[in-house]
Amino acid sequence: MKTRSLLALAGKLSPWLGLSLLVAVFALAAWRVAVPSAVEAERRTVIRIAHWQLEAGIRQGIDAVARAYEAMHPDVRIEQILVPERVYPTWLTTRLVGGTAPELIELVPNYSSDRVARYFRPLGAEIDQPNPYNRGTALEALPWRNTFVDGLASGYHEELADYYGAGPFMGSRALFYNASMLREVTGVDAPPANFSELERVLSQLxxxxxxxNERIAGFAMHRASATALFNDLFAAQLQRLGTELSRGTGLPVTREEFYAAHLDGRWDFARPELKAALENLRELSASFPPGFTQLGREDASLSFVQGRALFFYSGTWDVTNLAAQVDFPVGVMRPLVPEPGHPRFGAGVLGALASEDRTGSPAFSVTRDSPHAERAIDFLRFLTSDPGNRLFSEASGWMPSIVGVPGPSGLDELMVAGGGYPRGPSLLGGPDTSMAFSHNLARLTGPGGDVDAFLEGFASDAAAAMRSDLNRSLRAGAEGLRRDDVAIIAGRVLGEVDGAGVTDRRAQSQNEREASMRALETELAGAP
Amino acid sequence: MYRYKKLTRISAVTYIRTMTPPMPRLLFLRVLFVVIFSIHCARAGGGPAGVVEPGMTEAWRLLASGDASAARMEFERLENREARVGLGVALLAVQPRTAAGLERARRLFEDVAAEPSKDDWTVLATYLLARWHQLHAIAPDAAEGERRLLALLEEHAGHPWADVAAPKLAIAWLNAGVDDAEHGRREERLRGLLGRLKDPGAIRDARLAMADAALRRNANHRSALPHYLALLEEADALRPSLRARVLFQAAESSLALGLKEEARAGWLRFLSEFPNDYRAGEATRRAKEISAP
Structure with a gap:
């Protein structure tokens, strides 16, 4: 009886249930909109900083700098937004297009120039002024640009001809080694000092x-890191050839000039430097795990952590992660390339590679339409000042980006900047040429593989692949020039051509690139 | 900004529809129409040629920041010469590029350039026509583009929109696959044009094009060096990455010509201005080699 009356009551109420829920949700939403949030209530300016650096240390580093900044500016609050790398590009585009982007954003490498120009603020005017947070330090009088270890190359956008960001840490390639295993294999603690010694260690292993029964690989390696290592070997062993091919600059040619010179008949695959680089690559890859071209970053990292490889060719971004995961002592050193005096591989080498590889040194950019853009720039200045960067590096364990700021202990070796020789060109880089290289790689690194067998396949594919890559590059370049034309004309009409403005810098860059493109077109047209 | 305006317009219509009774609403709409039309006509009348009208500023800003579609809509609201040039420029950038859109842009430039009133927009439209043939057309015609750039320079020498044609012409002429005699003639002609330019940016970029082309063609340091040195005298005019390159190259060309002291001074200057550049090691070594007895 009681149950029946309850059911009857429920039956009567059910039509109202949905409506009641709707009213309740609406009331809650209205309340959330009407009542200011805690932040609004305290009227602090919020600077949000978004990035995908989920590796250990970065969040803590930025937090430490943020708290120090907030102590200096009590009306400001800094918030971090961490987004996983896989979804970051989509997330970023959605936020930018939707007009809800944070004030500071870590830019994705090779992000569309159109979007960078449209949504981000160029920092060209600011970077030539001293950073006020460097007052009282040795960097006080220097332009902000010159306080960066890389001269702020990582924040420079070539097509837009301006600086679009600055970052608190430097990334560079690094060679990690299992110190216990090294001692076991070689009987000494010291890591190899040059390439010849590295070869000896691999041979001892x-x-x-x-x-x-167990197999310990010389290197924990995956597809991307193998490509990076191959690039380093070419960059070192083709320094002389690259410089020889240059036309009066005294510096090695770029990859595109290298490809064009091949099509023009100025070098061929019989060059001894090139064959030596390929032979080196073949010998070194014998120390990689089988099937390395199919492995991912996690596979390589796991293999090293589990003690199944002596060396791990990676980058400074793995320092803190490895420290948290391994139970053996890990050493770190700069990756080794053959020295000029190396008996078999040194002929084409001029010297150690200069640190111009910007891998892993992303920059934080300021969104153009943010009402707090000036405040965001100010925080960026503090983050990349001497005191701010010290705080960051101490709290994060990452390599600082500012000159004179000491790095985390044990990473001194990687801090060496400058002094090296510019990189020579690489066979890899153009999509089609890289593909042709990969297709033939088994002939070089597979069982019984050798340089001649590789070249037999690759040399016949290379010319067409290089031409295709250059044509692709010309098409992309023309697209960039057309974009420039429109922006430059609009800028000039608006009267922004003042000798030091954004439009003028973009016009300079456009003319430089247009000249290179015309020269390349002419060279390609004349090539057999 | 544009999105905000659009929303405001929709809200206003909604407001009129809902808040006014039928008859007064009609009257209100008529008055509103007359007011808007009058404002439109007043704006379309145009100001002095070559000066950006207040109403156009936002459209050009949109274009400068890469939002060609929004800029196109803004320009299409007006009919004056500036708006037609602006619309043509926007059409060059609207994606996807279509033959019809590009052809419409060309016609707009042709019309403005051919109209009897000669002003800044005439010169800009003429420049744009040259660039259209050179770069923007579906099938670019380099020779036609160069012919128009040269005509523009000869007809309007010293005008800012004509001066910017000089580096474009230098780039096209000096990087073409012509024989040495023709290349020499072109260089000579460009040197003559260079003396008539007034725009400092155009002079700088034309110099750079001439210097770089001399190196690319046959490593001609003797032709290139004076241009590089002249570029460096205009201290603030070069953006940092270009300045670093020109500094390094001037030192390298000086050494190639046997000017050791100048080369050493050049590399030291490079190092003082760009101590963290990736070429710093190279500059240090070369400066040291020259100092060595």
């Missing part, structure tokens, strides 16, 4: 494996 091979000897120590004989008669054992």
């Amino acid at each position: 091979e000897d120590s494996m004989r008669g054992r």
